[in-house]
Amino acid sequence: MNRTSIRRAALPGIAVLTLALTGCAAGNEASGDSGGGLSGTLNGGGSSAQEAAQGAWRAGFQTDNSGVTVNYDPVGSGTGRENFISGAYMFAGSDAALSEDGGELDKAKERCGGDVIEVPAYVSPIAVVYNLEGVDNLQLSAPVIGDIFSGKITKWNDPKIAADNPDADLPSTTITPVHRSDDSGTTENFTDYLSQASEGSWKYEADGVWPIKGGEAGDGTSGLVAAVKAGDGTIGYADESQVGDLGVASIKVGSDYNAPTAEGAAKALAASPRVEGRGDNDMAIEVDRTTTESGTYPISLTSYLIACPTYDDANDADMVKGYLSYIVSEDGQQAAADQAGSAPLESSLQQEAAKVVDQISAK
Amino acid sequence: MSVITSSPEKAPAKPPRSRGDRLFAGTAKGAGLAILAALAGVFIFLTIEGVPGLSQTEATYAPNHDFLSYVGPLIYGTILAAVLALLLAVPFAFGIALFISHYAPRKLAVPVAYVIDLLAAVPSVVFGLWGARSLATYLVPVHDWLYGHLSFLPFFAGPPSVTGRTIFTAGIVLAIMILPIITAISREVFAQTPRLDQEAALALGATRWEMVRLSVFPYAKSGMVSAVMLGLGRALGETMAVAMVLSASPVYTLNLISNTNPATVASNIASSFAEATPAKLHVLIATGLVLFAVTFAVNFAARWVVGRNERRMAR
Numbered sequence: 001m002n003r004t005s006i007r008r009a010a011l012p013g014i015a016v017l018t019l020a021l022t023g024c025a026a027g028n029e030a031s032g033d034s035g036g037g038l039s040g041t042l043n044g045g046g047s048s049a050q051e052a053a054q055g056a057w058r059a060g061f062q063t064d065n066s067g068v069t070v071n072y073d074p075v076g077s078g079t080g081r082e083n084f085i086s087g088a089y090m091f092a093g094s095d096a097a098l099s100e101d102g103g104e105l106d107k108a109k110e111r112c113g114g115d116v117i118e119v120p121a122y123v124s125p126i127a128v129v130y131n132l133e134g135v136d137n138l139q140l141s142a143p144v145i146g147d148i149f150s151g152k153i154t155k156w157n158d159p160k161i162a163a164d165n166p167d168a169d170l171p172s173t174t175i176t177p178v179h180r181s182d183d184s185g186t187t188e189n190f191t192d193y194l195s196q197a198s199e200g201s202w203k204y205e206a207d208g209v210w211p212i213k214g215g216e217a218g219d220g221t222s223g224l225v226a227a228v229k230a231g232d233g234t235i236g237y238a239d240e241s242q243v244g245d246l247g248v249a250s251i252k253v254g255s256d257y258n259a260p261t262a263e264g265a266a267k268a269l270a271a272s273p274r275v276e277g278r279g280d281n282d283m284a285i286e287v288d289r290t291t292t293e294s295g296t297y298p299i300s301l302t303s304y305l306i307a308c309p310t311y312d313d314a315n316d317a318d319m320v321k322g323y324l325s326y327i328v329s330e331d332g333q334q335a336a337a338d339q340a341g342s343a344p345l346e347s348s349l350q351q352e353a354a355k356v357v358d359q360i361s362a363k
Numbered sequence: 364m365s366v367i368t369s370s371p372e373k374a375p376a377k378p379p380r381s382r383g384d385r386l387f388a389g390t391a392k393g394a395g396l397a398i399l400a401a402l403a404g405v406f407i408f409l410t411i412e413g414v415p416g417l418s419q420t421e422a423t424y425a426p427n428h429d430f431l432s433y434v435g436p437l438i439y440g441t442i443l444a445a446v447l448a449l450l451l452a453v454p455f456a457f458g459i460a461l462f463i464s465h466y467a468p469r470k471l472a473v474p475v476a477y478v479i480d481l482l483a484a485v486p487s488v489v490f491g492l493w494g495a496r497s498l499a500t501y502l503v504p505v506h507d508w509l510y511g512h513l514s515f516l517p518f519f520a521g522p523p524s525v526t527g528r529t530i531f532t533a534g535i536v537l538a539i540m541i542l543p544i545i546t547a548i549s550r551e552v553f554a555q556t557p558r559l560d561q562e563a564a565l566a567l568g569a570t571r572w573e574m575v576r577l578s579v580f581p582y583a584k585s586g587m588v589s590a591v592m593l594g595l596g597r598a599l600g601e602t603m604a605v606a607m608v609l610s611a612s613p614v615y616t617l618n619l620i621s622n623t624n625p626a627t628v629a630s631n632i633a634s635s636f637a638e639a640t641p642a643k644l645h646v647l648i649a650t651g652l653v654l655f656a657v658t659f660a661v662n663f664a665a666r667w668v669v670g671r672n673e674r675r676m677a678r
Contacts, residue, residue, distance in 0.1 A: 048637055076638035176525050176622065181611045182634045183643075208638075209425040214623035216526060217610045219634040223495075227610060230500055231525035 039067025042319045046073075046080020046093035049185060049239070050303050052340035053122060054093065060335045061326045068319055077185060084306055085111050090320050091307040093121065095185030097275065097284035098306060112308035115279030117360065119305050119353040121327055122342035123269050125260035126190055126299045128249040130235040131228050132156060134171060139164045141252035142289075146198030148235060149177045150212065156233060164252065171233075178227045178236035179210040181217035189287075189301045190237045196289040197298065239301070241341030251299060254292035262343030264297030270346040271296060281309055281356045283349075303342075307360065314362035321360035328353040409652040416649030419642045427613055434650045436613045438657060440530070440625030444605060445598035447534030447619070448541055453591055455538070456545035463546075464553035465575060476550065483543035491607030494536035499527035499608060506531065506620045517617040524622040528610040531619040536604050541594035548593065552586030553579055588669045592662055599629075599658050606630035628654040 218224030
């Protein structure tokens, strides 16, 4: 009686022990690669557009570091940056770099007690999408896009559009431009492109809120894509991974017309200068939308990771360093590209980001 | 005498109260107070969180400049959409309710009533998806027709939307959503009309319609207003369906069929909430506070109008 119950207990006991041992072994192996069998809770948050990519990174990171719980709150870029500044998050994901308006950058420096680390997490091309029967390969230049979205060109067979599309048979359909009705990073980058590249045909500053009152609008990327799909003669802008079977315009760069590609967006980012007056570890990029380099695609959204170079707690520093290192590594970039449809960073940028992240340490 | 009144078994002023009675009275009172406390709690929350939203930096209100210019078009859009929904839904709802309570044979009345009640169980986000993806497309020709034939009216001044995602479509979706509430309540009050009143009207030679007009409507009036008020409340506060259907911009316009439509307070909160900074969040909550006040005002006004009519009729 006694003996059997011992035997009953022993068998699963041994099984658990074996599992635990193999688990340890796996953990040791991983620590050899990523610099530490980390454990603890890593709190971050911000951009909701990063949520899918963060999911991929969390899964990839935790296979090597099963002791770390990564929490990512998709609360929005602005709130993410504020929570980073207040110290609630150890890192933040943001669709825009820290701005100097309202002292945001200074406050972040204060929180970190020194320069802030900002590295690009990925870049995603923004496509100009349209729904126009009988036109498959629309080509547009920045001044024409500016005219269309500010309502100066109202018909699809306008001579200015025809000049970009000598071979297309353009109908006389009325153009219905569609914009986002909510505050979004996509709108901010698209209006930034227009204000830089449209040679004055677009008269507004870059802004996350659409600057013109009135006109067709959609709520969120899905709402915008649905609106473009629903009407004939509609045109809008959306993250390239979300456009489905809508027509995608090729954008004039130099003398070529380039379709949105991950490589083109990454190349344009790599060719762009840094924002001036930032620290060495701050890779905030002032995207040059007017680039004429061949093969580039200038309309894109760069998503950043924001962290401190030093943390009070050594374990915190190790976790942030480990996680961010994974994100900017080739594996991490590929994981996000596969699962979230984002464009991996260009290799020179990726290596630089890895170097920056590598400097994270305890105080 | 005094001996008799003071004796415990002869005290008819206080009815006998068992423990069950006290328990029930207490629970009922508690429930009544709890709803008041909840309402007060919501109001206090809105005020504390919303007041800072009245005076944020100009950029927070983009593309407008201050709180009034931000909330104005939203309140206007909310009321416009709700009024549109009521105009469409109320005649239908009273018609359906009368049909069920007075006209339809029992065999038909029960299933019709059941189906209408089922409509109330459809989640609003489903109505939103249907309205934006399906109904809007089908309504595009209607928009074109209205523009072609009635464009001299400011409501149909056009140019008509090519996607159908207008406040006209939103009004129709809202009307369908508030239909079951108004129908269910007015059906119940119509059915409560005293049988003798109705038979008396018929005996005096009234037709079926005259009977309804002379005996059912006056009796049910207060209930009908309650039904409309509940419907209005839902239309004012409806969020997802409007957010998904409407192509929204911060403008005032009477034009119901163009692609430029004012958003509603609730739909604007829903679509701006996810990416809102704390400052913007205060502004959104402040718009919620304004909607709260407007809903209160509308309800009080309606009650007052009905109350005045009833006093006049009682005289």
